[in-house]
Amino acid sequence: MTLDVQIRHRFGEFALDVAFEAGPGITALFGRSGAGKTTVINAVAGLLRPDAGHVHLDGSTLFDAGSQVFVPPAKRHLGYVFQDARLFPHLSVEGNLTFGARYAAADSKGADLKEVVALLGLENHLNRAPNTLSGGEKQRVALGRALLSRPQMLLMDEPLANLDGPRKLEIIPYLERLRDGPLGLPILYVSHAVDEVARLADTLVLIQDGQVRTHGPLFEVMADPAAVPLLGVREAGAVLEADVESHADDGISTLSISAGKLELPGVQAEVGARVRLRVLAQDVILSLDRPDGLSSVNVLPVVVEDIHPGDGPGAAIALRAGEDRLLARVTGRAIRDLRLHKGMRCYAILKATTVAPGSIGR
Amino acid sequence: MNVDAAAWEALRLSLWVACWATVLAVPLALWVAWVLARKTFWGKSALNALVHLPLVLPPVVTGYVLLILFGRTAPLGQALEAMGLRLAFHWSGAVLAAIVMGFPLMVRAMRLAIEAVDPKLEEAAATLGAPHSAVFVRVTLPLIAPGILAGAVMGFAKAMVEFGATNTFVANIPGQTQTLPSAIWTALQIPGAEGQVVMMVLLACVVAIGAVVLSEALARRVAARIAGT
Numbered sequence: 001m002t003l004d005v006q007i008r009h010r011f012g013e014f015a016l017d018v019a020f021e022a023g024p025g026i027t028a029l030f031g032r033s034g035a036g037k038t039t040v041i042n043a044v045a046g047l048l049r050p051d052a053g054h055v056h057l058d059g060s061t062l063f064d065a066g067s068q069v070f071v072p073p074a075k076r077h078l079g080y081v082f083q084d085a086r087l088f089p090h091l092s093v094e095g096n097l098t099f100g101a102r103y104a105a106a107d108s109k110g111a112d113l114k115e116v117v118a119l120l121g122l123e124n125h126l127n128r129a130p131n132t133l134s135g136g137e138k139q140r141v142a143l144g145r146a147l148l149s150r151p152q153m154l155l156m157d158e159p160l161a162n163l164d165g166p167r168k169l170e171i172i173p174y175l176e177r178l179r180d181g182p183l184g185l186p187i188l189y190v191s192h193a194v195d196e197v198a199r200l201a202d203t204l205v206l207i208q209d210g211q212v213r214t215h216g217p218l219f220e221v222m223a224d225p226a227a228v229p230l231l232g233v234r235e236a237g238a239v240l241e242a243d244v245e246s247h248a249d250d251g252i253s254t255l256s257i258s259a260g261k262l263e264l265p266g267v268q269a270e271v272g273a274r275v276r277l278r279v280l281a282q283d284v285i286l287s288l289d290r291p292d293g294l295s296s297v298n299v300l301p302v303v304v305e306d307i308h309p310g311d312g313p314g315a316a317i318a319l320r321a322g323e324d325r326l327l328a329r330v331t332g333r334a335i336r337d338l339r340l341h342k343g344m345r346c347y348a349i350l351k352a353t354t355v356a357p358g359s360i361g362r
Numbered sequence: 363m364n365v366d367a368a369a370w371e372a373l374r375l376s377l378w379v380a381c382w383a384t385v386l387a388v389p390l391a392l393w394v395a396w397v398l399a400r401k402t403f404w405g406k407s408a409l410n411a412l413v414h415l416p417l418v419l420p421p422v423v424t425g426y427v428l429l430i431l432f433g434r435t436a437p438l439g440q441a442l443e444a445m446g447l448r449l450a451f452h453w454s455g456a457v458l459a460a461i462v463m464g465f466p467l468m469v470r471a472m473r474l475a476i477e478a479v480d481p482k483l484e485e486a487a488a489t490l491g492a493p494h495s496a497v498f499v500r501v502t503l504p505l506i507a508p509g510i511l512a513g514a515v516m517g518f519a520k521a522m523v524e525f526g527a528t529n530t531f532v533a534n535i536p537g538q539t540q541t542l543p544s545a546i547w548t549a550l551q552i553p554g555a556e557g558q559v560v561m562m563v564l565l566a567c568v569v570a571i572g573a574v575v576l577s578e579a580l581a582r583r584v585a586a587r588i589a590g591t
Contacts, residue, residue: 047485073488080489086482090504099500103491149490 001186003027003153007043007053007063016040016050016210022153025202026179026187028218030194030231036210037190041155044188045080046073057152077105079146083158085138087130093141094126100149108150111183116144119181120174136167140174147183154178154187160196168196175200194235198222198278206230223325225308225316228281233314233329237280240324244273258322259300264353277353281316284328285349288338298350302326304340319348368536369562372545379453379541380521383460387468388514394465395472395513417466421526428459428531455532456539460521467520468513471581475509476502512580519573523566542566 006019016036020027029037042048044055046062049070055063057078062071079100087096098113117123120140130138139159146154159175160168178185179200191197197204198218205215206227213230214221221227223238242255244267253267255275262277269275291299305325306318315335319326326348334340397403398410416424432439432449439450449455479502487497525543532539534548546562549555 045489047489073485074491074493076489077491078489080486082482082486084482086480086486088483088487088501099487100490100492103493103496145490155489 001058001153003044003058003186003188004054004056005040005044007040007050007055009039009043009048009050009052011039014210018207018210018212019053020205020212020215022186022188022203022205024184024186026175026189026200027203027205028197028201029188029190029205029207030192030197031207032192035192035207037192037207038157040207041080041157041188041190045078045155046071046076047080074103077108077150077152079149079151079154081139081142081146081154081156081159083161085130085135085142087133087138087141087145089130091130092126093122093128093130093133096130096141097122097126097144097148099145104148104150110150110185111147113148116147119147119177120144134167135163136170139163139171143171143174143178147178147185151185154185156187157190158192159189160191160193172196172199194231195278198237198239199276219325223318223327225306225318225327228308228310228316228327228329233310234282235280236316236327236329237278237283238324238326239276239278240326242275242277244269244271244275246271257300258324259302260322262298262300262350262353264298279326279350279353281327281329283351283353284319284326285351286317286328286330286334286338286340287347287349290347291349294349296349296351298353300326300348300350302346302348304342304344304346306342307335307340321348366558368540369542369545369549369558369565371537372540372542372562373565375453375456375537375540376522376542379456379460380518382454382457383464383521384514384518386457387461387465387517388510390461391465391468391513391517392472392510395469395476398469399473399476413469414466416463416527421463421524422530424462425459425527425530428455428462428527432458432531449532451532451535451539453532453539456524456528456541457521459527459531460524461517463524463527464517464520467516471513471516471577472506472509475506475512478509479505508580508583512577515573515577515580519570519577522569522573 001024003022007016009016016039018040029040031037039048043050050065052065054061054065061069062076063069088099091099097116111119120143122140122144125133125137130141133141160171163171179187189200201218203216204218204221206213206221208230214224214227219239228236240257242257242262245254245256247253251265252263255262255264255267267275300321302319302321304317305320308316309332310316313331314329315332317328317330317340319328328348394413398406429450430436432442434443434450442449447454449458483501484497487501492500523543525547528541529544534540534544540548542562542565546559549559549562
């Protein structure tokens with residue numbers, strides 16, 4: 001299942017010109033507010049007809065300006081989860097969930113009501129009115145409603161943006177289950193939150209001012225020093241996968257990555273599980289010698305792969321740690337003092353590492 | 363015919379005319395309300411003004427315009443009469459007058475209800491696979507139903523009390539075109555018929571107040587429903 005998007009559209013002063021492909025898994029469209037993300041997802045859904053370009057899904061044409069093809073949204077079989085849920089206020093939760101079932105293609109495969117209700121934990125809410133639901137519950141119903149229309153692909157426009165922290169954490173595991181579960185539904189996911197993208201996405205498309213600045217597999221884009229200004233210097237940082245090896249009594253767990261072992265607190269996954277780690281570039285310190293007498297025990301031998309000066313006094317350093325990539329943010333002065341250069345061997349000290357609480361399931 | 367019997371006959375005719383006017387006007391008013399709420403087209407403000415004209419013109423003028431258009435000597439009136447539909451000086455003309463006079467009230471109530479529906483809900487229904495007709499029947503219509511009912515009640519009430527245009531267009535023939543307001547006006551001309559006048563005025567008040575109360579209650583429901591409470 002591949003979505004091939006190439007569109008150009010103008011509204012007044014704003015010009016959108018993007019091209020990208022979204023394959024299996026979660027493809028995140030990331031950008032600041034006003035970058036044009038929602039315009040792209042609406043064009044894919046058919047809620048907006050772009051001035052030029054095309055949208056193909058697995059070889060079938062949903063839109064082609066050249067041959068004047070425009071499949072209306074009702075015939076695209078794409079499930080759309082909106083930022084504001086948009087539940088039908090006059091229908092119960094069950095009425096909302098089953099709204100689209102009758103329009104599903106006869107040969108469509110996917111979950112039935114019982115499975116979706118179980119997946120999203122909605123067993124006790126079926127007879128409730130949408131206005132009595134919390135924000136997180138509304139988004140779960142909206143997600144279930146989209147799934148039950150048996151879509152070929154899910155489109156999600158900032159589904160977590162209106163939720164506070166705890167409510168976000170309530171939804172994310174459902175999205176992870178969807179990504180890793182048997183449905184294997186491809187998802188196009190619009191977001192301006194780096195933490196969501198780092199945790200959920202397989203492929204990342206970075207959009208700025210209506211243009212795609214870079215795109216590729218999540219682990220590569222997140223470790224790309226050129227992407228730092230797009231993600232924000234405080235948010236940029238590599239994402240890597242680790243295996244949980246053991247949990248000690250003092251709450252510290254040992255995880256292994258290709259370059260060695262890490263000792264981290266607060267890991268909730270079971271032994272043997274594969275988890276995603278996020279290492280912010282500003283939390284990585286470089287040292288020429290293997291340091292000792294440090295409070296941090298997480299030190300990895302690394303090789304400098306690239307040095308990317310930023311606009312300000314800082315620079316982003318791309319590092320290779322075993323088979324994984326890391327990103328560090330240091331000042332230009334530190335680069336001079338340490339004589340950092342490509343191919344140089346040094347040590348990365350990880351001050352802090354965020355671990356996704358659940359297993360990523362593969 | 364004594365005045366008492368004439369009063370009941372007038373009430374019966376008024377209810378008959380009002381029912382027909384409501385049934386015929388609701389679909390047309392809904393369509394016009396939809397067009398005014400959702401479409402942009404050349405001449406939209408002219409259509410809006412035309413719909414509202416009976417609200418601001420003296421009813422006698424509206425009745426006179428109907429007479430010019432649909433009178434027995436007017437080409438349109440003659441053409442309709444040839445097809446078997448007589449309007450002038452006939453109860454069906456009272457229905458037409460009631461429709462025209464009640465139309466602005468119906469369109470306003472329905473238009474407000476349609477404008478209160480978030481088009482994003484209709485977009486959501488479309489992305490779930492619903493064709494246009496299903497979006498209207500399963501999403502829009504349930505949300506605006508109270509507004510349609512409120513408009514229908516207002517139109518019915520207006521038809522019950524319409525006097526000026528009706529009297530001008532179809533006159534005041536007992537048993538044929540004499541509606542309740544016309545009967546009140548006639549009774550007022552007869553010395554000593556004050557008792558009948560009071561009875562008919564009370565009848566008219568009960569119908570009118572009942573309609574307004576019902577309409578208000580339905581309008582509140584539409585607001586609550588769209589807010590999802």
